[in-house]
Amino acid sequence: xxxxxxxxxxxxxxxxxxxxxxGVYYSHMPEQAPVSPTCDKVTPTADLIAYVRGLSDIPxxxxxxxxxxxxxxxxxxxxxxxxxxxxxxVMAESRFKRISLQAQDYRHILELAVGRSPRGLIxxxxxxxxxVATDLPDSLTTYRALMDELMGRHNLKRPNLxxxxxxxxxxxxxSKAASLLPGGKEPMAVVSEGMMVYFDMDEKRRFLSNLHxxxxxxxxxxxxxxxxxxxxxxxxxxLQTTAQISGRDMLAHTFKDEPAAQKxxxxxxxxxxxxxxxxxxxxxxxxxxxxxxxxxxxxxxxIWMLSPSRS
Numbered sequence: 001x002x003x004x005x006x007x008x009x010x011x012x013x014x015x016x017x018x019x020x021x022x023g024v025y026y027s028h029m030p031e032q033a034p035v036s037p038t039c040d041k042v043t044p045t046a047d048l049i050a051y052v053r054g055l056s057d058i059p060x061x062x063x064x065x066x067x068x069x070x071x072x073x074x075x076x077x078x079x080x081x082x083x084x085x086x087x088x089x090v091m092a093e094s095r096f097k098r099i100s101l102q103a104q105d106y107r108h109i110l111e112l113a114v115g116r117s118p119r120g121l122i123x124x125x126x127x128x129x130x131x132v133a134t135d136l137p138d139s140l141t142t143y144r145a146l147m148d149e150l151m152g153r154h155n156l157k158r159p160n161l162x163x164x165x166x167x168x169x170x171x172x173x174x175s176k177a178a179s180l181l182p183g184g185k186e187p188m189a190v191v192s193e194g195m196m197v198y199f200d201m202d203e204k205r206r207f208l209s210n211l212h213x214x215x216x217x218x219x220x221x222x223x224x225x226x227x228x229x230x231x232x233x234x235x236x237x238x239l240q241t242t243a244q245i246s247g248r249d250m251l252a253h254t255f256k257d258e259p260a261a262q263k264x265x266x267x268x269x270x271x272x273x274x275x276x277x278x279x280x281x282x283x284x285x286x287x288x289x290x291x292x293x294x295x296x297x298x299x300x301x302x303i304w305m306l307s308p309s310r311s
Contacts (some may be wrong), residue, residue: 045115046115046116046135046139047068047116049092049115049116049194050064050065050067050115050116051065051071052065052085052088052089052092053065053089053092053093053096053116054066055089055093055283055286056089056092056093056096056281056282056283057280057282058093058096058097058118059118059121059122060118060121060122060150061118063150063153064116064118064146064150067116067146067149068142068145068146083292084235084236084237086283086287086289086295087235087289087292087294087295087298088235088298089283089287090281090283090284090287090289090295090298090299091298091299091301093281093282093283094279094281094298094299094300094301095193095225095301095303096117096119096193097279097280097281098225098275098276098277098279098302098303099119099191099193099223099224099225099303100119100122100123101277101279102189102223102275102277102303102305103119103123103189103191103223104123105189106187106188106189106221107128107129107130107183107186108129108130108181108182108183108186108187108188108189109123109129109130109131109132109181109188109189109190109191110131110132110134110174110177110178110181110188110189110190110191111131111132111133111134111190111191111192111193112134112135112166112168112174112190112191112192112195113134113135113136113168113192113193113194113195114133114134114135114140114143115135115139115143115194116142116143116146117133117193118150119131119191120133120147120161121147121150121151121156121158121161124158124160124161127160129160130160130162130181130182130183131160131161131162132162132163132164132177132178132180132181133147133161133162133163133164134163134164134165134166134173134177135165135166136165136166136167137165140163140164140165143163144163147161147163162180164176164177164180168195168207168210169203169206169207169210170210171209171210171213171214174210174211174214175213175214175217178214178218184218185218185219186219187218187219187220187221188218188219188220188221189220189221189222189223190211190214190220190221190222190223191222191223191224192222192223192224192225192226193224193225193226194225194226195224195226196224196226196227197226197228197250197253198250198253199253200252200253201253201264204253204264204268205268208265208268208269208270208306209268211306212268212269212270212308215307215308216308220307221305221306221307222270222304222305222306222307223303223304223305224303224304224306225301225303225304226304227255227261227272227274227304228250228253228254228255229254229255229256229257229258229261230254230255230256230257234251235294258274261304265306266309269308269309270306270307270308270309271306271307271308271309271310272304272305272306273304273305274302274303274304275302275303275304275305276300276301276302276303281299284299
């Protein structure tokens with residue numbers, strides 16, 4: 001059984017903090033082509049979200065936030081965002097935990113654009129779980145160094161945690177990474193936390209086509225937090241800063257509402273449903289945001305489960 005969360009002693013915080021929305025790595029290049037160099041603009045946001053995650057009780061998150069250049073990158077790339085940064089911490093914690101609750105039903109897991117996520121390290125404490133963490137090559141090198149540091153520090157062995165360089169637009173990359181998972185025809189879970197939000201609709205279709213091809217060979221499900229709806233609350237300053245860093249405007253790639261999202265995914269060959277599990281969001285209490293309507297909106301955002309359509 002995987003133990004997802006533990007209580008950590010809170011640390012003193014300096015407010016205001018600097019934050020940005022969850023990072024993602026993307027490419028405009030055709031199938032099998034090298035990843036676009038514009039990915040370099042968004043790679044540092046992996047460190048930014050790691051810094052935000054360190055404000056929660058997620059295992060290894062605090063250590064990750066203090067590792068390497070995480071804090072200096074957060075300070076160097078972001079503008080002061082005040083209360084928006086606190087609300088972002090709520091979003092990061094809630095979606096990490098909701099995805100983890102659904103993913104723990106699977107023994108074979110592939111995570112895309114892993115960034116600095118500790119989920120693989122947490123899950124592979126169970127030797128029956130097989131986990132492949134993927135990202136673009138440069139970011140993955142940094143991630144492996146982080147995992148080596150944490151495993152050495154805690155005297156951990158994780159032979160069931162593997163790594164693969166993956167461009168989400170490359171069907172071959174995704175297939176090769178999935179082949180690292182044992183279990184033959186046992187169901188697998190693919191995790192995407194903060195990746196598709198940056199894709200335009202054509203890019204979403206392209207990525208989902210790759211997944212559909214994978215799931216035609218091995219049964220699986222996509223667990224994602226990356227379905228944004230047009231009427232949701234917004235963090236204006238953070239969205240502006242993120243667009244400047246990434247060159248991508250997420251507001252241009254949202255769905256009107258849940259039926260519109262489900263229709264789109266249906267056209268891509270998937271049955272899609274939102275899931276809102278109850279999770280303990282420690283950052284809500286830490287920052288005293290229980291009565292803040294924007295924080296409540298982010299805390300109560302569902303994740304989505306996409307499985308190949310039966311029809």
